[in-house]
Amino acid sequence: MRRTPDSTNTRLIPASVSIECHKQPNLTNIEEARSRSKSGPFSWQAGLLFLAAGGGLTFYFRYEKARMSRARIAEANKGIGKPLVGGPFTLTDHNNKPFTNDNLKGKYSLVYFGFSHCPDICPEELDKMAGMIEAVKEKHGEGVLRNVFITCDPARDTPQVLKSYLAEFHPEVLGLTGTWQQVKDVCKAYRVYFSTPADVKPGQDYLVDHSIYFYLMDPDGDFVEAIGRNFTVPAAAKVINDHIADWKGKIDRS
Numbered sequence: 001m002r003r004t005p006d007s008t009n010t011r012l013i014p015a016s017v018s019i020e021c022h023k024q025p026n027l028t029n030i031e032e033a034r035s036r037s038k039s040g041p042f043s044w045q046a047g048l049l050f051l052a053a054g055g056g057l058t059f060y061f062r063y064e065k066a067r068m069s070r071a072r073i074a075e076a077n078k079g080i081g082k083p084l085v086g087g088p089f090t091l092t093d094h095n096n097k098p099f100t101n102d103n104l105k106g107k108y109s110l111v112y113f114g115f116s117h118c119p120d121i122c123p124e125e126l127d128k129m130a131g132m133i134e135a136v137k138e139k140h141g142e143g144v145l146r147n148v149f150i151t152c153d154p155a156r157d158t159p160q161v162l163k164s165y166l167a168e169f170h171p172e173v174l175g176l177t178g179t180w181q182q183v184k185d186v187c188k189a190y191r192v193y194f195s196t197p198a199d200v201k202p203g204q205d206y207l208v209d210h211s212i213y214f215y216l217m218d219p220d221g222d223f224v225e226a227i228g229r230n231f232t233v234p235a236a237a238k239v240i241n242d243h244i245a246d247w248k249g250k251i252d253r254s
Contacts, residue, residue: 085215085223087189091150091182094163094175101221106252108224108244109146109217113192113210115153116165121212121229123169128233129214130170135237140244143253150176152192152210154183155200190215216240219251 086101093099104111112129114122129147136145149166151157154177157165162175177183180198187194187210195209214227214236224243227236244251 085190085226086217086221089182089186089189091176091178091186092159094159094166094177096159099174099176104146104148104217105219105221107144107146107219108240108247108251109148109221110240111148111150111190111215111217112213113150113152113187113190115151115208115210116157116161117153117208125212125214125229126166126169126173128231128236129173131233132214132237132240133170133172135233136240136244139237139241141253144244144251145240147173148176149173150183150186152183152187152194153196153208154178154180155196216243218243219247219249 089101091099110129110132112125114125116122126149129149133145133147147170149162151162157175157177159175159177162177166173166175178186180196183196184194186192192211192213193209195207197206200206212229216224216227216239218224225239227239231239
C-alpha cells in the first residue's frame with residue numbers, strides 16, 4: 001500500500017490494481033460468427049445449385065447413353081454392304097400410281113405388312129398405327145413420317161379395296177399392292193413371312209399369314225428398327241420420335 005500526501009484522509013489503493021476501460025461487445029458480429037459456424041462452409045443456396053447441377057448432368061448422360069444406343073441399333077441394322085431389311089421394290093399405291101423404294105426416301109417411313117381380310121390383328125395394329133401417326137405429328141409437326149401399308153394378299157387387295165379399307169383407320173396411311181411376284185419380292189426384302197398361294201381362283205379360300213412388325217426406315221431409305229406387337233402406342237411413338245430427334249440431316253416435309 002502507498003499513502004497520498006495531499007489528503008487529510010488516508011485512502012489505500014492496492015498497488016497491483018490497474019483500472020481499465022472495456023468496450024461493449026459487438027452483438028451483430030457475434031451473431032454472424034455463430035451463423036457461419038452453424039451453416040459450415042456451404043450455404044443452402046450452394047446446396048441447391050449443387051443438386052441442380054448434379055441432376056442436369058445425370059439427365060444429360062442418360063440422354064446421351066440412350067442416343068448412342070439408338071445409333072448403334074440403326075447402324076447395326078444397316079448391315080455390311082447389303083441392308084439387313086429393305087431393298088428395291090416396285091408396287092402400285094391405292095391411287096393407282098407407281099411406288100418404289102425410292103419413294104420412301106426424304107423422310108422417316110413406317111411400313112406395315114397385312115391384308116384387308118385380316119379378322120383381328122391387322123385392325124388392331126392399324127389402330128395403333130393411327131395413334132403413332134398422331135403422336136409423331138404432335139411432337140415433330142406435319143410431314144416428317146410417311147405411313148405405308150403393304151398387302152400380303154394381292155389377289156383380293158386391289159388399289160380400290162385398299163383405299164376404302166385404310167380410310168377407316170387414318171387418311172395418311174398409303175396402301176400398296178402389286179402382282180403376286182412383286183409382293184413376294186418385297187416381303188422377301190423386308191424378311192416378312194409370305195404364305196399367299198399363287199394363281200388364286202376367284203372365291204377360293206386360302207390362308208394368309210405374315211409377320212407382325214412395323215418397320216421404321218430413315219430418310220436415306222435404310223432400316224432403323226422393328227417395332228413389335230408388344231409395344232404400346234406411347235412406347236412405339238417414343239421410339240419413332242427419338243430417332244427423328246437424332247436425325248442430323250434434312251427431312252422433306254412435303
